[in-house]
Amino acid sequence: MELVQAYNHHVQPQQTSVLAQAASSREMEEVKAQIFMARQFPRNVFEAERRILDACKRQSLAEVAIYSYPRGGTRVEGPSIRLAEVIAQNWGNIAFGVKELEQRPGESVAMAYAWDLETNVRQEKIFVVKHSYKSKGQIKHLEDPRDIYEKVANDGARRLRACILGIIPGDIVEAAVEECKKTLTGNNKVPLKDRIANALKAFKEKFRVTQEMIESRFGYKADAFTEYDYLELIKIFNSLKDGMSSVDDWFERPAKEEPSQLAKSFEENQKQKGKAAKKGKAETEGDVKPNDDEIEAKENGFEQGELPFD
Incomplete structure (x- = not known):
């Protein structure tokens, strides 16, 4: 019996080591194959740019392509994770994603990466995700594996966007953003009044932001909103939806008025x-x-x- 236990104790680490080596070798071969295919079929830069701009003419993409949030008294805006993914897909020969490297009690260690297989330019960010979130001033811990997976994916989305934009030429990204703005302001068949009404309804239902709060921020009534104001509403909505900012960053909540003397x-x-x-x-x-x-x-x-x- 003791001999059997000693044998198992000696064999199990060896089996684990063999499996790890096999997995590592398989992954290495896959990477070599990707690099070989990228060198065999290099991207056509002009064709890739055309595909990106054509994709930005889709209304569904343009509506979620740009985020915006306030910082230090100024406004920051840029391409969202959805636009970054579309750019990477149409630019070609890029490997990107989010991997969970390790899961420890109460937290996970993950890595977001983007790798241009042609030029061998790589961006990666390793970060820690706590298995908890703050809601109404209280910390709630996550135990369901699906909730943990979604938390890692959501936290990794912003890092993934930064990695993708770090290897794509800046002028390509700027051209894509401008094309999305043109799509939003020029190719809408629905009347502006109806679009603004739908936007106000979405803000109220999803984030409890009233029309009065929105009008207070813009400084005038919703009846006077223009296409650019509608575009601004879309940016703010995307920012709130992606978790880039909170409602308090954009709007002032109405204070309860005390009756005068x-x-x-x-x-x-x-x-x-x-x-x-x-x-x-x-x-x-x-x-x-x-x-x-x-x-x-x-x-x-x-x-x-x-x-x-x-």
């Missing part, structure tokens, strides 16, 4: 008048007093209903 005094007077009216009505119903004409008639010897000239 004059309003309080008026309300108190109204209450006093109401009490006095009720009291007078009760006295009138309980004891009916004669009016001045009836008293004068009795003093002159006339009964009610008799006139002095009869």
Whole structure:
């Protein structure tokens, strides 16, 4: 029995080492194959740029292509992760993604990377993802594997975008952003009024941002919004949806208005008048007093209903 245990103790680490070496060798061969194919079929830069700009003419992509958020009193905007993915796919010969390297109690270690297989330019970012999130001022811990996976994917999206944009030429990215803006402002068949109404509805349903809060930020009524204002709403919505900013970064929540002293005094007077009216009505119903004409008639010897000239 002891010999069997000793044998298993000796063999299991060897088997683990062999499996690890096999996996490493297989991954290395896959990388070599990708590099070989990239060298055999290099990208056509002009054709890749045309494909990227054609993709940016799609309305569905243009609506989620740009994010915007405030920082230090200024506004920062740029291509979203969705646009970065489309650029990488159409640029060609790029390997990119997010990998979970290690999962420890309460946290995961992950890596976002983008690798141009033709030029051998590589960007990667290693980061730690806590298995928790903050909601309504409280820290909630994640235990479901699916929730942990989604948390790693969401946190890795911003790093992945940075990696992709780090290896794509800047002028290509700028051209894609401008093409998306043209799509949003020029190729819309739905009336601007209806689009703005849908945007206001989406803000209220998803982030509880009212029309008054939006109008307060822009400084004028929604009826006066232009195409550029609508584009700005889309950027803010994408920023909130991607977690790049919070509602408080963009909008001021309405404070509860306290009634003024004059309003309080008026309300108190109204209450006093109401009490006095009720009291007078009760006295009138309980004891009916004669009016001045009836008293004068009795003093002159006339009964009610008799006139002095009869």
